[in-house]
Amino acid sequence: MRRAALGPARDTPGGAMPHRSSRVARNSADSRGPVLAPTVHRQALTMAAYIRWFRDITANDVPQVGGKNAGLGELYRELSSAGVRVPDGFAVTADAYRAIVEGGGLGERLADLLRGIDGRDVAALAAAGAAIRRLIEMAPWPPQLEEAVREAYAALGGGVAGGVAVAVRSSATAEDLPEASFAGQQETYLAVRGADDVVRACRRCFASLFTDRAIAYRIDHGFDHLAVRLSVGVQRMVRSDLGAAGVMFTLDPDSGFRDVVLINAAYGLGEPIVGGQIDPDEFWVFKPTLARGPGAILKRVVGRKEWKLALAADGRPQRADVADEDAAVMSLRDAEAVELARAAMAIEAHYSRRRGEPMPMDIEWAKDGADGRLYIVQARPETVHRALQPAAVEVFTLSAPGVAPIVTGKAVGQKIGFGPARCVRARADLQRFQAGDVLVAATTDPDWEPVMQRAAAIVTDRGGRTCHAAIVSRELGVPCVVGTERATASIADGDIVTVSCAQGETGVVYPGAVPFERRRVDMSALPRPATAVMLNVGNPDQAFRLAGLPNDGVGLARIEFIIANTVKVHPMALLHPDRVTDAATRHEIHALVSGYDSGADYFVDRLAEGVAVVTAAFYPKDVIVRLSDFKSNEYAGLLGGRDFEPEEANPMLGFRGAYRYAHPRYREAFGLECRAMRRVREDMGLTNVKLMVPFCRTPEEGRRVVELMAAHGLRRGEHGLAVYVMCEIPSNVILAREFAEVFDGFSIGSNDLTQLVLGLDRDSELVAPIFDERNPAVLAVIASVIASAHAAGRKIGICGQAPSDYPEFARFLVQQGIDSISLNPDALVRGLEAIAAAEREPANGSHVPPLHFVPWAAGAGLSGMPGGSSS
Numbered sequence: 001m002r003r004a005a006l007g008p009a010r011d012t013p014g015g016a017m018p019h020r021s022s023r024v025a026r027n028s029a030d031s032r033g034p035v036l037a038p039t040v041h042r043q044a045l046t047m048a049a050y051i052r053w054f055r056d057i058t059a060n061d062v063p064q065v066g067g068k069n070a071g072l073g074e075l076y077r078e079l080s081s082a083g084v085r086v087p088d089g090f091a092v093t094a095d096a097y098r099a100i101v102e103g104g105g106l107g108e109r110l111a112d113l114l115r116g117i118d119g120r121d122v123a124a125l126a127a128a129g130a131a132i133r134r135l136i137e138m139a140p141w142p143p144q145l146e147e148a149v150r151e152a153y154a155a156l157g158g159g160v161a162g163g164v165a166v167a168v169r170s171s172a173t174a175e176d177l178p179e180a181s182f183a184g185q186q187e188t189y190l191a192v193r194g195a196d197d198v199v200r201a202c203r204r205c206f207a208s209l210f211t212d213r214a215i216a217y218r219i220d221h222g223f224d225h226l227a228v229r230l231s232v233g234v235q236r237m238v239r240s241d242l243g244a245a246g247v248m249f250t251l252d253p254d255s256g257f258r259d260v261v262l263i264n265a266a267y268g269l270g271e272p273i274v275g276g277q278i279d280p281d282e283f284w285v286f287k288p289t290l291a292r293g294p295g296a297i298l299k300r301v302v303g304r305k306e307w308k309l310a311l312a313a314d315g316r317p318q319r320a321d322v323a324d325e326d327a328a329v330m331s332l333r334d335a336e337a338v339e340l341a342r343a344a345m346a347i348e349a350h351y352s353r354r355r356g357e358p359m360p361m362d363i364e365w366a367k368d369g370a371d372g373r374l375y376i377v378q379a380r381p382e383t384v385h386r387a388l389q390p391a392a393v394e395v396f397t398l399s400a401p402g403v404a405p406i407v408t409g410k411a412v413g414q415k416i417g418f419g420p421a422r423c424v425r426a427r428a429d430l431q432r433f434q435a436g437d438v439l440v441a442a443t444t445d446p447d448w449e450p451v452m453q454r455a456a457a458i459v460t461d462r463g464g465r466t467c468h469a470a471i472v473s474r475e476l477g478v479p480c481v482v483g484t485e486r487a488t489a490s491i492a493d494g495d496i497v498t499v500s501c502a503q504g505e506t507g508v509v510y511p512g513a514v515p516f517e518r519r520r521v522d523m524s525a526l527p528r529p530a531t532a533v534m535l536n537v538g539n540p541d542q543a544f545r546l547a548g549l550p551n552d553g554v555g556l557a558r559i560e561f562i563i564a565n566t567v568k569v570h571p572m573a574l575l576h577p578d579r580v581t582d583a584a585t586r587h588e589i590h591a592l593v594s595g596y597d598s599g600a601d602y603f604v605d606r607l608a609e610g611v612a613v614v615t616a617a618f619y620p621k622d623v624i625v626r627l628s629d630f631k632s633n634e635y636a637g638l639l640g641g642r643d644f645e646p647e648e649a650n651p652m653l654g655f656r657g658a659y660r661y662a663h664p665r666y667r668e669a670f671g672l673e674c675r676a677m678r679r680v681r682e683d684m685g686l687t688n689v690k691l692m693v694p695f696c697r698t699p700e701e702g703r704r705v706v707e708l709m710a711a712h713g714l715r716r717g718e719h720g721l722a723v724y725v726m727c728e729i730p731s732n733v734i735l736a737r738e739f740a741e742v743f744d745g746f747s748i749g750s751n752d753l754t755q756l757v758l759g760l761d762r763d764s765e766l767v768a769p770i771f772d773e774r775n776p777a778v779l780a781v782i783a784s785v786i787a788s789a790h791a792a793g794r795k796i797g798i799c800g801q802a803p804s805d806y807p808e809f810a811r812f813l814v815q816q817g818i819d820s821i822s823l824n825p826d827a828l829v830r831g832l833e834a835i836a837a838a839e840r841e842p843a844n845g846s847h848v849p850p851l852h853f854v855p856w857a858a859g860a861g862l863s864g865m866p867g868g869s870s871s
Helices: 059-082 094-103 107-114 122-138 143-157 195-210 212-220 287-296 334-355 427-432 446-452 468-476 540-546 560-567 571-575 583-592 599-618 632-636 657-662 667-683 699-711 730-734 736-742 750-758 776-791 807-815 825-840
Strands: 051-053 089-092 166-172 188-192 230-236 244-249 260-267 281-286 297-301 307-311 317-321 361-367 374-381 392-398 407-412 416-424 438-441 457-460 480-482 496-500 506-511 516-522 532-537 554-558 623-626 689-693 723-727 745-748 795-798 820-823
Touching (some): 059 089, 059 094, 059 230, 059 334, 059 374, 094 107, 094 143, 094 195, 094 230, 107 122, 122 195, 122 212, 143 195, 143 230, 166 195, 188 195, 195 212, 195 230, 212 446, 244 334, 260 334, 281 334, 281 599, 287 334, 297 599, 407 468, 416 427, 446 468, 457 468, 457 496, 540 560, 540 599, 554 820, 571 599, 571 667, 599 623, 657 667, 657 699, 667 689, 689 699, 699 723, 723 730, 723 736, 730 736, 730 750, 736 745, 736 776, 745 776, 807 820, 807 825, 820 825
Parallel strands (some): 416 438, 457 480, 532 554, 532 820, 554 623, 623 689, 689 723, 723 745, 745 795, 795 820
Antiparallel strands (some): 089 230, 166 188, 166 230, 244 361, 260 281, 361 374, 407 480, 407 506, 416 496
8 A cells, every 4th residue: 555645735625635645555456346337327326325324334335435435434333342433424425426427428528538548648648637537527416416415414513513524535446455456546635614615525536536646557557447436435524633643554564574563643634644744753562462551562763743734724734833842752642552553453353354364454543632532544454565474585685885874764675776866856857767766855746656666766855654655665665765854965866876775774875886685585495493593683673574584582682782773872871961071962962861751761761662672573482682791992982981981901801791780880770771671571571581691700790690680670580581691701611500500591602702712802803814713622612511501401502603604613503412593684594504404414423523622511621532522
């Protein structure tokens, strides 16, 4: 489905502005019955045949009332009892449209005007469309039809003086279907009041069956123009101009992840959201824990809402400024987001039962500012990810660009595209667009869709994840970056650019043609080894996509990325802002924490949300979250960090890991980390989170950290909480049995372990050539700690880089009997194949690297004795 931008103000009924909600699925006629071509209608229809109330409409009535009205009737009729509020209304049936065409003898005239129109001659298409619309709009109505519309409108208003305000929407008889969608090709009129204006709006809706874009769409998809008819919906207007409005999906629309509801919200009428004119607020609600209420909200993002679309005194929609204090906070309360998510799930469940298959939904909602209630104003099947997950996926990986990005924004999809930029600032610029160009514009319009189909990528200044550009791009499979704010000002027309949506939630536009890899992976053909294969995940923005890969959970979830990119501020600077010496830094921190009661709440909230997204993506599989492992120089790079960090000659071996947590310089900040983890596990119900302590030099250090965690409510063993330790220091290997008494398991960090076994600085370029995890000394200690962990009854895995880089290293680990191997996502395919091959080999097989060692336990020494493995 697609949505389009809000059109310019016109001379419309009641001063209302037409809203084009362009949603185009793909292709054929209504699967629940053929779309009937007009036939000779010799008898005048009764008034009852022209009007159908929502309470009498079901999803099977598409041939009579169109897809949009059939959906509204279905919602009103079937889901009101489940607490889903739908504004009442009625449909002017497709029989009315047929009566107008036949009564005016328009059939042959329409056919004549359309004959020879092929869509390539834009001027001819526009002339034919304008002529047809005039004919339909001016055609006489059967007396019974106008009388029926007026009587129904009066009944809907219940005697309200001057009539009730309504939305008048077009509803084609082949619309909002899984196989074909004509939605958005026709017009909608908002805030129409009075019977005369309602009749006029209905006339214009009927005529809009022949908008230029609707004619072009039918030509492109092989439909007979006269085979599609139009119904009109007249529905009570929700006063969202006084409240808020938006859209929601019952899945993540970019990755297809099914366990979330994404809600977009902004003040005022919803048209600026779907038109991509504003950046809305976002809520991500986790379905499996929705019963926990606000605790099910994984993530909140405050959008830029500097203005809204309101209604003037004469009913005309107009822009109105949003106060700064309102723009800085969410336009919905948490409880309202949860209420919407529950309604969305009820709608999804209903449609899934009807269809006999999972049916993710795309839903429009509105909050009435007068009565404070939330309403569902439209729902339709989501068309991009409706089908089951494909057996094969395309994986795009960008090479290091070596240059700074031109602009960044929100990524739509996960692909990469490049080509010459074509900046479209006026409609005439579209004529210069060539296949393979990158479309750069402030926003996009439904009339641009033929151009968008030929684009290598799309970049816009404005818009959120549910705007027209985003939705069309998803359908077309075109990489798109929306909401860059300055693409049209920063990207020169004709310059080659690379548009990357393969780096998570943030989309990036680079200058030049940056090399990238594109692989097609047959998921069904990948082996599933007996050894648990987990993923290393640092960026929450990629979690929903990565969860669709074959995996047994997350072996390493790094929180450093979340702190650096989402929190951005040193936790001690949030706790003690008065100790930040630089005034500009203090101001920047103050701006970030605005809307929070304290800097501590900001840290906990932002960190918890990032961890929750990763954890929810893989729920209920284990997600092992490593507590912070920044070095002092890295902490100093955070806002305010230089006022709280020591200067060390070798930060790699200094104030880091377990020792830092209990130290007075950081102890308070570690308490914030614990609060965030407790919120994820207890408030959000994501008990699949396991915690891991990095760089723990001694068992005594480990005990202090475990006791400190318990003091903050994270008690080992309570509610299934397991606490692991990183095995990355020789002391972890030598004293493995003692560490096993403190922790529930081990995870080998091969980078640091290699560094300390071989006595080299892994950050030094000079010694980089001899840094190799496959060195026999490193392999010896790894084999030893695997044996020791198992002897102590503890599981052990590895989350370092080496298994991702070296398939032979992964084979070695399998031969040693390791319990799990955690791979970087880009190495998963190669790793699965290597691990499965190793499992097929006999123990001590020829593919195990030739080593000369014996496994050693605490206190034992090494001796030069041949031996390949020990488990």
